[in-house]
Every structure is written in C-alpha cells, then in structure tokens.
Amino acid sequence: MAERAKPVQPHVSKRAVLPWIGAFLKPYRGKVITAIIFLFIGSLAWLSLGQGVRLMVDEGFLKDNGSRLNEIIMLVIAITALSSSAIFCRFYLMTWLGERVSADIRLKVYDHLLKLSPGFYAKLRTGEVISRFTADSTLLQSVVGSSLSMALRASVTVIGGIVMMAITSFKMTGLVLLAVPMVLGPIFFFGRKVRDLSRKSQDKVGDLGAYVDETLHEIHTVQAYCHEEQDRALFNHRVEAVMDAAKGRIKYRSILISLVMFLSILAIAVVVWVGAHDVMSGAISAGELSAFMFYAVMVAGSVATISEVIGEIQRAAGATERLIELIETPIDIPIVENPLKLTSAVRGELELKDVRFSYSKFDDTSRATELSDGNSLELVDSPEPIHSPEPVESPESDNSHASVANNNEVIRGLNIHIKPGERVALVGASGAGKSTLFELLQRFYVLDSGSIELDGVDIAKLSPQTLRQQYALVPQESVIFATSVLENVRYGRIEASEDDVKQACIAAKADEFITEFSDGYQTYLGERGVRLSGGQKQRIAIARAILADRPILLLDEATSALDAVSEQKVKQALDSLMVGKTTLIIAHRLATVINADRILVLDKGQVVGSGTHAELMQSSELYREFASLQLLTDDK
Known part of the structure; x- marks a missing residue:
C-alpha cells in the first residue's frame, strides 16, 4: 500500500533563520541603527555608574568630603537620566x-498562500x-521587539563590563574570564536542545489548532451525532x-537558567x-573593589539575562523555521514569465486535446473514494463521494504519453471541442472526472499530458489570473463569506455599484429575501453564511456569477439546493444569463440535460457518449x- 502523500516542505537550514529575519529588517535599517545607538548609549551610561561608585567610596566616604559626595551624586543622577532616556528610545524603536x-x-x-x-x-x-x-509570527514579534533587544543590551553590558573590570583589576578579571567557558557551555548546549x-x-500547537478549527467548523455535525464526549x-x-512536548523545553530552560546563575555567582564569590585580600594588602583601593564588584554583578546579571532570553530566541528560531517552510513552499502552478x-x-x-491527469501517490483506501467528484450521479453500490481529494504536485507536461499506464488517472486522453456559446451538460458516475474537469479548466492543477485551449490559446501559456477572469463559477455547495450581502455578491466584480448588485440579485431571484432583512444589502451573513438557508446561499452565488458577467x-x-418554486425562478435567471455564453453544467436532473445543446457522458475520465438527450437514449x-x-x- 502506497504511503499517503505528505505536505511538501522544503529543507530549511538553521543558519538561514537570522539572515531571513534580517531581510525583513533591512528596509528599516535607519531605525535599527538608531535603536542600536541608543542601546549603546544606555549600556555605556550604566557602565559608567561603576566609576561613580568608585568615586563615592574613595573620594566621598573614605575622605569624609561632603561637597565632593554631593557632586558625585548629581553626576550619578545625570548619568541615570541619560540612560533612562536612551532606554525609552531603544525600547520604543525595538x-x-x-x-x-x-x-x-x-x-x-x-501573499504566498494566495x-x-x-x-x-x-x-x-x-x-x-x-x-x-498567527502563533509563530506573534512569537517572532515578541523576540524581535523584546528578547533580541534584551540579548543585545546584555551582550554590550557583558563586553563593556569585562573591559571596565580589566581596567580596574587585570588579575581579578583574568579569574572571571576563567569562569566564562563554564557559563557559556550550558548556554550553547541547552540552547540547542531548547530550539529543537x-x-x-x-x-503540536499547530495540530491542536487544526483540530479546533475542524470541530468548530463542523459543530452542527458534532452536536447532531452527540460526539462531544469523544471530541x-x-x-x-x-x-x-x-504539554508533553513543552515539558522537555521547560526542563532544559530551567536547567540552563539555574546553572548559569549558580556558576555566575560562584565566580563572583571567588573573585x-x-x-578582599588585595584590598587588605593595599594592591587596590576599596573604591576600586566596589567598582569591580559593581561591574561583576552587572556582568553576572547580563549573562543570566542572556541565558534566559536565549531560550526565547531558540524557541522563536523553531517558529521561524516553520514560517520559512511555509513561505518557501513551491508554487505548484508554474507562472509563465511572458x-x-x-x-x-x-x-x-474550449478545446481539450488528449488531456490526461491523475492525483498520484494515493493509498489504496483513498484511491477508491478520492477520485470522486463529490457531486456526481451515483449508481447502485457506487462508493460514497468524498469532497476533499488530496492531489500532489505534478510536473509540467511535456505532452508525452508516459502516463498512459497510470491506473490512477482521473482524466484519460480526453478530447473535447466546445464551441463559443454552446451549452454542454456533463453526466457521469462518481469518479467520472466531472469536477476534476472544472478544476483543470481553471488550471488549479497541472496536466500530466495534453493541452487545454481557450480561443486557440494554450491555457498553460496564460497567467492564472487572466485565465480565471474568463470563468464564472456556481458550485453545488455555495461559498458565502463572513461579510455583507453586498460584498458577497460583488466578490467577482469589486468595482460594481450597489445598483449593479441589486440588479444581479433581482435577476437571481435573491432580492425578494434580501429586502426582508433588517439591514437589507448591508446584512452580515455570518461565518460561511450561517444565517442563510441552502437555497438562499445558492441564489447569492448565482447573483455573484450574474454580476461577474x-x-x-x-x-x-x-439549482440543486432550491425548492421547486425557487428552482423555477432561478432557472429563468440562468437561461437569460447563459445567452451568448459558453456554459458547462454538471447535470443531475433531466430538466438540465434536456435544455443543453449537447450532453457528454463521462466514465472513468473518458467520453463514452455525446449527443442530445433523445440521441443518447x-x-x-x-x-x-x-x-x-x-x-x-x-424529476418525477
């Protein structure tokens, strides 16, 4: 049994994450540079406070000089004000x-998803x-706006603090540096674990969101079958x-933070x-030791900040990889350069020339059902139609017939010529290929071989937008968006006026129920049109097609979801709509096929009959x- 096709995801190198983020920051390089400048100003201002501590101890406390102490305090306040202003600018910009x-x-x-x-x-x-x-991009936002800024500030503080410590006492700084590998080791080791x-x-969170979306979307079925407990x-x-996936991440982050804190404080205690022994021996002053302690505490705190933030950054790196995978997913419908x-x-x-197409890599179970159109005529004992086939990418055709032996073909060497303005009905059992044919005409999938021509032009040589602007689609399951009646109808012609929309709705026999709504054409229809009946949804969809023209x-x-009265009204609207237009109809009813100029009988992706109703009978x-x-x- 073949394995079910998995989503195609490109391999993303972990080294690609930072350059990828950098590309989005590039247009705002001015703000990035300004933020970094303020970051340095703030960090260096805090570092200079260490010298203020040294002066307070050596020139204020020990010399009992009150006026000098006042001057030093004012200097400390000025430095603090400068640092706070820089922090405000840096925080705002980041x-x-x-x-x-x-x-x-x-x-x-x-834009890529569309x-x-x-x-x-x-x-x-x-x-x-x-x-x-949503979730991954929000996490990335938190890191760029906060965590990354904290990491950069802490890094500057660590480097600056070590420099100032070296100026104060080279020997004690050497002892501190001996402890650095002990601190950085856990950061790199556990940081990698946290990222994975x-x-x-x-x-796992994505899987959870997908399940919630699915169950809430189908809440009527869930409740109708009392499936709440199982769900x-x-x-x-x-x-x-x-939770299980988070436990490992939490454990390693906790170990990382606690280890870094312990090793940092241990190093400070030793130093x-x-x-203290150097002060007692007269090698350094008490003020210099106080300044060194100030810097050591700042460095230790910054290292602890880095160790804490590194977990968030690594977590964001994992989320970023998922976003990169999504944005680098190849577009499966090739775009023609010219x-x-x-x-x-x-x-x-329209002309189809030896068209062949297959949804490849099915497993045996899905193959029997996923080839179904989902809305075709069913014979006795035919499989239940499934509405969500799982196609996979197919390379652009070279018009070879290498796929002839492919038993999974949904369309098998189809040759059809439809004249301008002709009205053609398609009939066939589930899996005959009717809905697939509609998809191929709009080029939602790439042919295995053969070609489809519109007015003599191969549709593969047209841009998808140009091609699809020639079709007005009315599906069996009408699509209604969570917006107003007005916006739903002019979805296919957004520049249409409200009067144009009303005329289309009148033609589709939808105006009569729209005017009964309290807000008329501004009525909000709810998610997937929950406020409408099946027949009302279909008339809105027909009005949309009429307006698109x-x-x-x-x-x-x-007209499958309409009652007898509404069906008759909509058929009249469709008859006038179809005048002068090429029309393909997936037909389930006798009234539809009788009015067609020609009927095509499809069976397993091939045309097995063509003619009028009387001829085919x-x-x-x-x-x-x-x-x-x-x-x-x-029709009885």
Missing part, C-alpha cells in the same frame, strides 16, 4: 520594529497553516501532547574573596441507466 517585522512577515506569508493551489490545502490542514500564520524541542512544541477526549489527548494575452473579446471556445459559465448543478446504454436511476427519478 518594539515598533517587532510589530512592523511581524506585520511584514504576515503580509508576505499571506498563490498556492487548492491542492496544497488538500494536503496541509488549514488549522496548521493558521497556527503558523520548541520546534516540536510549535508543531473532548481527543482534544484532551492533543492538549496533553502539547570577591581574592579582591504570458500570452487573450483577445479583448473572448469568444469562449464572464464569457464562460461553470455550473455545478446550480437511443445510442448509450450507460446514459439510459443514468436517466432511469437518477435523472428521471429526480
């Missing part, structure tokens, strides 16, 4: 940069994508998986003991079976 970089990353990721085909989203759950898009475990933890148990299992142009008046002529219509049995046994089992039955 926080702004964190927010800006996070926003830019989200914009870039979303370019990926439906095949990508059939392989990777939407909840997982959302987790990377953080990546695993973020993956609680499954959710609890995923929550515990997140103080040596320094796309061809269509004529200003598209006639709508495109030369080719793709109708996936656009005489010439096609398969069509007669459809007519008796499905078409005629539905």
